[in-house]
Amino acid sequence: MTGNDLLKVGAAALTLLLAGFGSAHPVLAQEQVAAASGDATTSPEPLSADEMEVLVARIALYPDELIAVITAAALYPLQIVEAARFLERYEKDKGLKPKESWDGSVVSLLNYPDIVKMMSDDLEWTQTLGDAIAYQQKDVLVAIQQLRDEAVAKGVIKTDDKIQVVKANDNIVIKSASPEVIYVPQYPPQMFYEPDYVWEPIRYYPDPYPYYVYPGATFFAGAVTGAIWAAAVDWDDWGVWGGRWNGNDINIDCNNCFNNRDFNGNININDVDWKNVDRSKIKIDRDQLNKFDQNNIKNRIEKNGDNAIRDRARDIKKNDSLANRAPGKTAGTRDIRKSTLNGLKAKPAQVT
Known part of the structure; x- marks a missing residue:
């Protein structure tokens, strides 16, 4: 018998021995399963600063509230x-009604069909953004701020009648000018990373989208979750928050708005059964709408630690079976790197 044959016999015997231990000793078996599970959730190779800027370029100039919803929804590519x-x-x-099993962020995105289509058509981008939120959340937000700094400096984006662009603690905040609708900017993301691309001011999609937490929105998340699903970006602590709304101080005027019972008067927004309500018959005055301010939303949802998107992302990745990815690999990473085109370091000068 050759040396190689002996090695094969020895390896086979060792395999049988370990298998016997695994079945006879549950603790050892559990440790082996845990180790295998840990291998399957190995964090992907980090994106570089340049790659990260390319990844977020297409959404960097979106209003903050929309970025929060998109990043949260990116954790659920199948949905x-x-x-x-x-x-x-x-x-x-x-x-038709949305699935009750969908995450509130995905239901909220139904109010923005162009964005849903973009994320579905470019699933590799969506998966890569989800991985980045799970493992490099601060890097994602830093990259967005860097691109915003450049866009503001070059006059690409500024406050107008549709959005507000303000500076808060050295961070650029972009938010809707109205609490009822959101205008989504249109711009070529290539101008951030392709050499010699001519910079141009943003435009907007022709029609405004309903604000995703506004009860008049077509697919208000509360219609499925039974409570407001809200999201916000915390630039000071580099975090994204999203989840159940905390608070019982927003009342709506229900003008016989329920389909299953007679009721006329004020009712707390968290007590509404959105499955049985005609949203065209409810009203919220502007003072009440001010309570949907992003700072207010952030404070409310941060009270619940389960609303931290970073923690939720890591939990999801542990059970991610979307594409049977190889350990340590990130879907779409090569595409992101290929599209950098050696850009970001050779950006065109401002066109005057």
């Missing part, structure tokens, strides 16, 4: 695909 198909069917059947 994004389902949502895109749902919206196609909804065009023919307005009676």
Whole structure:
């Protein structure tokens, strides 16, 4: 018998021995499963600063509240695909309802069909953003701020009648000028990273989108979750928050708005059964809408530690079976690197 044959026999015997230990000793078996689980959730190779800027370029100039929803929804790529198909069917059947199993962030994104389509069509980008939020959340937000600094300096974006661009603690905050609707900027993200690309001011999608926490929104998240799903970016602590709204101080005027019972008067927004309400018959005055201010939302949802998107992301990644990815690999990473085009270090000068 050759040396190689002996090695094979020895390896086979060792395999049988370990298998016997695994079945006879549950603790050892559990440790082996835990080790295998740990390997499956190995964090992906980090994106560099340049790669990260390319990744976030397409959303960097969006209002903060929308960035918070997009980053949260990126953790659920399969639900994004389902949502895109749902919206196609909804065009023919307005009676369709979102799945109750969908995350509140995905339901909220139904109010922005163009964004749902973008995320579904470019699933590798969505998956990569989800990985980045799970493992490099601060880097994601820093990259967004760096691109915003440049865009403001070059006059690409500024306060107008649709959005507000303000500086808060050295960070650029972009928010909707209205508590009822959001105008989403349109711009070529390539101008941030392709050499010689001519800078141009932002435009907007032609129609405003309903503010995702506004009860008049077509797919208000409360219709599924039973409570307001809200999201906010905390630039000071480099975190994204999203989840259940805490607070019972917003009342709405229900003008016989319930389909299953007679009621006329004021009712707390958290007590509404959104499955049985006609949202066209409810009203919220502007003083009440001010309570949806982003600082207010952030303070309310931060009271619940479960609303930290970073923690939620890591939990999801532990059970992620979307594409049976190889350990340590990030979907779409190569595409992100390829598209940098050696940019970001050779950006064009401002066009005057």
